[in-house]
Amino acid sequence: MSGPSTYEPKxxxxxxxxxxxxxxxxxxxxxxxxxxxxxxxxxxxxGILALCLVVQIISGVILAMHYVAxxxxxxxxxxxxxxxxxxxxxxxxxxxxxxxxFFLAVYMHMFRGLYYGSYKAPREVIWILGCxxxxxxxxTAFLGYTLxxxxxxxxxxxxxxxxxxxxxxxxxxLQQWLLGGYAVDNATLQRFFALHYLLPFxxxxxxxxxxxxxxxxxxxxxxxxxxxxxxxxLAFHPFYTVKDAFAIAVxxxxxxxxxxxxxxxxxxxxxxxxxxxxxxxxxxxxEWYFLPFYAILRAVPDKLAGILLMIGAIAVLFVxxxxxxxxxxxMRFRPVARxxxxxxxxxxxxxxxxxxxxxxxxxxxxxxKMVDGVKVDSGITxxxxxxxxxxxxxAYFLIILPVLGLIEKPIKRPDSITKAVLxxxxxxxxxxxxx
Amino acid sequence: MAFKTPKKLVxxxxxxxxxxxxxxxxxxxxxxxDYKMKHPDWSFNGAFGTYDRAAAxxxxxxxxxxxxxxxxxxxxxxxxxxDEGAPFYLEDFPNPSDNPYVKNFAADWxxxxxxxxxxxxxxxxxxxxxxxxxIFPNDAAARASNGGSLPPDLSSMxxxxxxxxxxxxxxxxxxxxxxxxxxxxxxGLHWNPVMEGGxxxxxxxxxxxxxxxxxxxxxxxxxxxxxDPPVATVEQMxxxxxxxxxxTADPKLEQRKSIGLMTIIYLLILSVLLFFSYKRVWRNVEx
Amino acid sequence: xxxSSTMPADTDVEDSSKRDxxxxxxxxxxxxxxxxxGWPLVAQMxxxxxxxxxxxxxxxxxxxxxxxxxxxxxxxxPVFVRHxxxxxxxxxxxxxxxxxxDPQTDEERLTPDTSGNLRPEFLVMVGVCTHFGCVPVGEAxxxxxxxxxxxASHYDTSGRIRKGPAPKNMAIPPYxxxxxxxxxxx
Numbered sequence: 086m087s088g089p090s091t092y093e094p095k096x097x098x099x100x101x102x103x104x105x106x107x108x109x110x111x112x113x114x115x116x117x118x119x120x121x122x123x124x125x126x127x128x129x130x131x132g133i134l135a136l137c138l139v140v141q142i143i144s145g146v147i148l149a150m151h152y153v154a155x156x157x158x159x160x161x162x163x164x165x166x167x168x169x170x171x172x173x174x175x176x177x178x179x180x181x182x183x184x185x186x187f188f189l190a191v192y193m194h195m196f197r198g199l200y201y202g203s204y205k206a207p208r209e210v211i212w213i214l215g216c217x218x219x220x221x222x223x224x225t226a227f228l229g230y231t232l233x234x235x236x237x238x239x240x241x242x243x244x245x246x247x248x249x250x251x252x253x254x255x256x257x258x259l260q261q262w263l264l265g266g267y268a269v270d271n272a273t274l275q276r277f278f279a280l281h282y283l284l285p286f287x288x289x290x291x292x293x294x295x296x297x298x299x300x301x302x303x304x305x306x307x308x309x310x311x312x313x314x315x316x317x318x319l320a321f322h323p324f325y326t327v328k329d330a331f332a333i334a335v336x337x338x339x340x341x342x343x344x345x346x347x348x349x350x351x352x353x354x355x356x357x358x359x360x361x362x363x364x365x366x367x368x369x370x371x372e373w374y375f376l377p378f379y380a381i382l383r384a385v386p387d388k389l390a391g392i393l394l395m396i397g398a399i400a401v402l403f404v405x406x407x408x409x410x411x412x413x414x415x416m417r418f419r420p421v422a423r424x425x426x427x428x429x430x431x432x433x434x435x436x437x438x439x440x441x442x443x444x445x446x447x448x449x450x451x452x453x454k455m456v457d458g459v460k461v462d463s464g465i466t467x468x469x470x471x472x473x474x475x476x477x478x479x480a481y482f483l484i485i486l487p488v489l490g491l492i493e494k495p496i497k498r499p500d501s502i503t504k505a506v507l508x509x510x511x512x513x514x515x516x517x518x519x520x
Numbered sequence: 521m522a523f524k525t526p527k528k529l530v531x532x533x534x535x536x537x538x539x540x541x542x543x544x545x546x547x548x549x550x551x552x553x554d555y556k557m558k559h560p561d562w563s564f565n566g567a568f569g570t571y572d573r574a575a576a577x578x579x580x581x582x583x584x585x586x587x588x589x590x591x592x593x594x595x596x597x598x599x600x601x602x603d604e605g606a607p608f609y610l611e612d613f614p615n616p617s618d619n620p621y622v623k624n625f626a627a628d629w630x631x632x633x634x635x636x637x638x639x640x641x642x643x644x645x646x647x648x649x650x651x652x653x654x655i656f657p658n659d660a661a662a663r664a665s666n667g668g669s670l671p672p673d674l675s676s677m678x679x680x681x682x683x684x685x686x687x688x689x690x691x692x693x694x695x696x697x698x699x700x701x702x703x704x705x706x707x708g709l710h711w712n713p714v715m716e717g718g719x720x721x722x723x724x725x726x727x728x729x730x731x732x733x734x735x736x737x738x739x740x741x742x743x744x745x746x747x748d749p750p751v752a753t754v755e756q757m758x759x760x761x762x763x764x765x766x767x768t769a770d771p772k773l774e775q776r777k778s779i780g781l782m783t784i785i786y787l788l789i790l791s792v793l794l795f796f797s798y799k800r801v802w803r804n805v806e807x
Numbered sequence: 808x809x810x811s812s813t814m815p816a817d818t819d820v821e822d823s824s825k826r827d828x829x830x831x832x833x834x835x836x837x838x839x840x841x842x843x844x845g846w847p848l849v850a851q852m853x854x855x856x857x858x859x860x861x862x863x864x865x866x867x868x869x870x871x872x873x874x875x876x877x878x879x880x881x882x883x884x885p886v887f888v889r890h891x892x893x894x895x896x897x898x899x900x901x902x903x904x905x906x907x908x909d910p911q912t913d914e915e916r917l918t919p920d921t922s923g924n925l926r927p928e929f930l931v932m933v934g935v936c937t938h939f940g941c942v943p944v945g946e947a948x949x950x951x952x953x954x955x956x957x958x959a960s961h962y963d964t965s966g967r968i969r970k971g972p973a974p975k976n977m978a979i980p981p982y983x984x985x986x987x988x989x990x991x992x993x
Contacts, residue, residue, distance in 0.1 A: 122807045147851055164595040169856040172847035174772040327801045331794040338787045345780020357680035506806045599860045617860050649860040793833040800829055
C-alpha cells in the first residue's frame with residue numbers, strides 16, 4: 086500500500102520543484118512503491134502491456150504521417166508504406182503484429198487476474214477500469230483494421246457496424262449514422278481514422294487511472310493475502326523493474342519472431358486485396374483476438390439475441406467482482422474453483438476455434454453417415470460446440486462462481502506473504518535485504 | 521526455483537502463440553476433385569530463405585510476355601526491379617534508376633502522360649520512376665475484354681491468397697488434371713481444381729516453350745557469366761513466375777529476415793543479461 | 808549505484824565488481840537497443856523511394872521566344888528557363904563579381920551544351936528566393952532581373968542577389984543539354 090512518501094529532495098533545485106510540482110516525488114514514490122515479494126511472472130504482463138501501448142502509439146503516429154484516409158488512396162498508401170517509405174515495411178508490420186501481441190498480453194493479464202482473484206475488494210475499480218481498457222482496445226483494433234482498406238477491412242466494418250442494425254426500430258438509422266452513408270464508404274473511413282487516432286490516448290488515460298487505483302490499494306499477489314508487515318514487501322525498483330525488464334525481453338523475442346518471420350501468420354490473406362463493395366470474400370473471419378466473441382455471436386440463430394449475448398459476454402466481466410463472492414482471493418487455495426477455471430480457459434480456446442471454423446462443419450468427428458449416397462462425417466459441429474462452450478462461459482460467471490462462493494471450502498492458507506515465502510522455518514536472515 | 525517459473529512462462533507463451541496461430545491457419549480453402557496440391561521447396565521459404573535471382577528474372581520475362589496481356593502490376597515501379605533484394609539488383613548501381621536493366625525494361629513499356637504544353641494525353645516511353653502501366657484503361661474495359669471477368673492486379677497476389685506461392689504455382693500447372701465427373705463448366709469458364717468451385721475465367725495461359733528463355737547474365741566472382749536457361753516447361757515457367765510475383769508481393773523479404781536475425785540475436789543476449797541482473801538483484805532475497 | 812544500499816551487507820569487493828559489470832553490460836546493451844530502434848523511427852521521415860525517383864524533366868528550348876520565361880515544376884519547386892535578350896546578357900556580364908554579395912560571374916551560372924559551348928541566352932535556375940523561399944517576380948526590381956515581393960530582394964538578369972535581405976544568388980539546378988535544343992533538369 087502507498088504509505089507516506091519517503092522522498093526527500095537532495096538538491097535545492099529539486100526542493101524548489103517539489104514545492105511547486107511534486108513530479109520528481111511522484112516518480113520516486115513510484116520506484117520505491119512497496120510491492121509484495123511473492124509476485125510471479127504472471128505479474129509481469131502489466132509492464133509488458135505498457136510497452137505494447139507505447140509501441141502501438143509510436144508506430145501508429147508514424148504510420149499516420151504516411152497513410153491517406155481516402156477510399157481511392159488508402160490501399161495504395163499502405164502499399165507505398167510497405168514498398169517505398171524508409172523502414173515503412175517494418176513499422177507497418179510492427180503496428181499490425183503489435184496489435185496481436187497487445188491482445189495476447191492482455192489476455193494473459195486478464196487470466197492472471199481471474200485466477201488470483203485480483204478483481205475482489207478492494208480492487209473492484211482496478212478491475213472495472215481494466216475491463217474498460219479492454220473494451221476500448223477492441224474498438225481501437227476494429228477501427229484500425231478498417232484502415233488498410235483491404236477486403237477484410239471493408240467486410241469486417243460492414244459486418245460489425247451491422248450489429249447496430251439489430252437494435253429494434255432505430256437500428257438501421259443508427260447504423261447509417263455510424264457509417265455516414267448507406268454503406269461503408271469514404272465518410273466511414275475518415276471517421277474511423279479520426280477515432281482510431283483518438284482512442285489510444287483514451288486508453289492511455291484509462292491506464293493512468295488503472296495504475297493510480299493500483300497504487301492506492303496495493304497489488305494483489307499469488308496467495309491473495311494482503312501485505313501485513315514491511316517484510317512482506319520489496320521496493321518496486323530494482324526488484325520488479327529488473328524482473329519486468331527480463332519478461333519484456335522474452336516477450337519481445339516472441340514479438341520479433343512474428344514480426345520478422347511470420348508477419349502475415351496472424352492476419353488474413355484477403356486483406357491484401359483492395360476493398361470491393363461488389364464481392365464478399367468466401368470466409369469472413371475476424372482477427373484471432375475476436376474469434377471467441379464471434380463464436381458466441383453465432384451460437385444463437387437470432388441476430389439480436391446473438392449480439393446481446395456477445396455484449397453480455399463482455400458486460401459480465403464488469404460485474405464479476407459481485408458475482409464471485411468467495412472470501413478467498415487466490416484460486417491457489419480454492420481446490421474446486423481452480424478446476425472450473427481451468428475448464429473455463431479451455432472453453433475460451435474452444436470458442437476461438439469455433440469462431441475460426443465454419444458453423445456447419447464437423448469439429449469433432451464421431452463417425453460417418455450416408456447422405457444421398459455420399460459418405461459424410463458426422464459428429465459435433467462447430468455450431469453445437471460453440472453453443473456448449475458459450476453456455477459454459479456464462480455459467481462460469483453467473484452460476485459456478487456465485488455458488489462456489491457460498492459452498493466451497495478453501496484449503497489452509499498461510500498467515501502472511503512472509504510465512505508463505507519462508508514456510509514455517511524461520512530463515513529470517515535471508516528474508517530482508519540489509520537496510 | 522527461479523528457473524522454473526520463467527520456463528513455465530515461456531512454455532505457456534509458446535502454447536498460447538501456437539494455438540492462436542493454429543486458429544488463424546485453420547481457415548483455408550480446399551481443392552476440388554482428386555487434385556493433390558504440390559508444395560515446391562521455394563528458395564524464399566524458411567528463416568534464411570532468399571529469392572532465386574535467375575528464376576525471378578525469368579519470371580519477369582514470363583510476366584512481360586504472357587501475364588501482362590491482361591494483368592496489371594500497378595503498385596510496382598520499374599525502379600523497384602533494381603532495388604536491393606530485387607531480381608535485377610546490381611551492386612554497382614545503388615540508385616535503381618541508374619540500373620541498366622531497369623532503364624531498358626522501363627523503355628520497353630509505353631506510359632500514358634500529359635503533354636505539358638498542349639495538355640493532351642500522350643504515350644511516351646517509360647522511365648524508371650514510372651509504375652507498371654495499367655493494361656486496360658479502367659475496370660469496365662477490363663471486364664469487357666475478358667468476358668465479364670476482371671483480371672486481378674498481381675502486385676500482391678502471392679500474399680493475397682493463403683499460402684500464395686503454392687497456390688499460384690498449382691493454379692498455373694493444374695489445368696490438365698482430371699475433372700470430376702458431373703462438374704458442369706459454364707461456357708466461358710475453365711476447369712481448375714485450385715480455384716474455389718473448380719472454375720476459373722482465365723484460360724490456361726501457359727504451354728511448353730511458350731517463352732524463349734535467354735541465358736541469364738550472372739556476376740560470378742567479378743566475372744560476367746552467361747548461365748544456360750532451363751527448358752521452358754509449364755512447370756518451369758510457373759515456378760519462375762512465382763518467384764517473381766513472390767518478390768513483387770514482398771520486396772523487403774530479404775531485408776526483413778536479415779534485420780530479424782540480428783534483432784533476435786540481440787534480444788536473446790539482452791534476455792540473458794537481464795536474467796543474470798535479475799539473479800543478482802534477487803540474490804539472497806526469498807520470494 | 809543506488810541499489811547497492813538494498814544489497815546484503817556481506818558483499819565482498821570482488822563480488823560487487825562482478826555485479827557492477829553485469830548491471831553495466833545490461834544497461835549498455837539495453838541503451839544500444841533503444842538507439843538502434845530510434846534509427847528507423849527517425850529515418851522514416853526522410854525522402855521515400857518514390858520521392859527520390861520522381862526525377863527529371865525535359866524542356867524544349869525552341870518553344871521559348873526571346874525575352875520570355877518558362878516556369879516548370881521540378882521537385883516541387885519552380886524552375887525558370889529564361890531566353891535572355893542581348894541587353895540582359897550584356898547587363899549580366901557587365902557586373903563586377905567583386906561588388907556582389909555572393910560573387911559569381913554570369914558564365915559560372917551557365918552549363919555548356921553538347922558541343923561544349925556556353926549558351927548565355929538561356930538562363931536556367933531554381934526560381935526560389937534564397938531569403939525565405941518565395942517565388943520572385945520576373946522583369947522587375949532595380950536591376951531589371953527578378954524581384955521578390957515578400958521581403959524586397961532584388962536580383963539581376965543573371966539571378967544574382969544585388970539588394971535586399973536574401974543572402975545568396977538564386978540556385979542553378981543540375982541540368983544538361985540532351986540535344987542542342989533540349990535540356991534535362993535533374
